[in-house]
Amino acid sequence: MISEQFSQTLIDWQKVHGRHHLPWQYAHPYARWISEIMLQQTQVSTVIEYYDRFMKRFPTVQSLAEASEDEVMQYWSGLGYYSRARNLHKSAKIIVYDHKGVFPTTRLEWESLPGVGRSTAAAIVAFSFGAKETILDGNVKRVLMRYFCLDAPVDNGETTKKLWDLAENLLPQNDIEAYIQGLMDLGATVCTRTPKCVICPFRETCQALLNGKQGDIPAPRKKLNRLEKERTFFLLWHEDGCLLQKRSARGVWRGLFSLPEREGEMSEEDISEALSAQGFMIKNIRRLESFHHDFSHYRLVLHPWAIHIKNPDTVKNDERWAKVAELSDIGLPAPIRGLLERFFARESDEDLLPVFSLDR
Incomplete structure (x- = not known):
């Protein structure tokens, strides 16, 4: 089956070529939550420095909830998209004061918190609790659209629904953490906007590459007239x-x-x-x-x-x-x-x- 071949190929590749030394790569929901929020719209290389500083000052959800908004914003300063920091602070208070410091364990519970969407919630529970959930960020969309040669607008609602269906059908039974990390790593390091097809583990089965469309999929977004x-x-x-x-x-x-x-x-x-x-x-x-x-x-x-x-x-x-x-x-x-x-x-x-x- 395509799904089994895809997931096993990705898992095998990730274990050898993936990223294994990022500071948040351990199974604790607080570390995963902070990193996933920081990684929204922001590159890993930028996040690492901010993550380290943030975690030294706010090592627990309790310390984050008890801090003032001014101090939280101080440690987020320069990272941009500041609503992320405000939502992070609000969510910490909810976890500490409404849930007695107990972290949610399901995707839907995480999605109920401010600033946590489906893909972010899925990543947190997959890495922290081994839940069988998939992600669909910009990198993953690019990987799937090229692999299946989906020549369609990337932000179209119908395209997004199809990508979610594909992402869920490709989920493996085991090694969820390696699989999810593999999706992130492949999109960030190999299947980039300018793809490095020669080193891709899917170079023999990627439909976009086989059809010579790897440079055209996904179609570039229309340039914004700012x-x-x-x-x-x-x-x-x-x-x-x-x-x-x-x-x-x-x-x-x-x-x-x-x-x-x-x-x-x-x-x-x-x-x-x-x-x-x-x-x-x-x-x-x-x-x-x-x-x-x-x-x-x-x-x-x-x-x-x-x-x-x-x-x-x-x-x-x-x-x-x-x-x-x-x-x-x-x-x-x-x-x-x-x-x-x-x-x-x-x-x-x-x-x-x-x-x-x-x-x-």
Whole structure:
């Protein structure tokens, strides 16, 4: 049968050529859950450093549940897709306070938690409890579509349903962990967007390869016409610190600290007028280089201005004055962290300020 041949070939390949030394590769639901959430939309090479830091600070679900959201966001800062961290924190509280610290053992139970979808839940229970469940992330979709030569839109609902059916039918009776890990490893290291067919264990049976379509399946997604959003950011600074504002509104940076901002691109005159109206006494103001940061559906164009103020005590309830030495320990969006690092590195050369680094 195709299913038995496929699963056994994959299991045999994984045991020899797969990845076996990732830090979360042990059968504990907490480690698997944290890693699976981090791996959503993020490459393994990026996740490893964040995973190690996160697990040192939050080694148990209890420690995660008891932490403040600010601290959780601090340890997620730079990893992106911040709703993952907020959902992780909410789920930890549910597990600890509603389920007495007992982890779910079935896919459906895991799916009831915030931020846990079918594929993520399946991976957790397969690796932690040996459950006979399959996954279907982007890498696995690519493997199956090529193997069965499915020349169809990858995000089509009908295609997704067919892929789930195929994935479930291919499940083996034994070695579930090696099989699921094999799907991940094959898609991530061999059956990549530019496939390495010469070293693939399915090079003699892959229908896309046999039909010369391995480079065309899956069809490339339509290029997004990203909407551009322009915002002016105020880098208010005084001596060895700057003003940060906690993002409480809905949005990708909710829960992080950022710089005060306004819609659109403002002029120096408008900025001076707006800040003076808030009670700030400006010593000098200068424009910094504009840059952009891409999100999944839009491009943010940042227009930063450095404003040296005389009265750092002028702050609101959602704001805090942070010293340069503290910035490494505050949850900041990646583009804002980079902006502050560049700015204070330059200022330190001129004014002997301390320097903070991304290496934490």
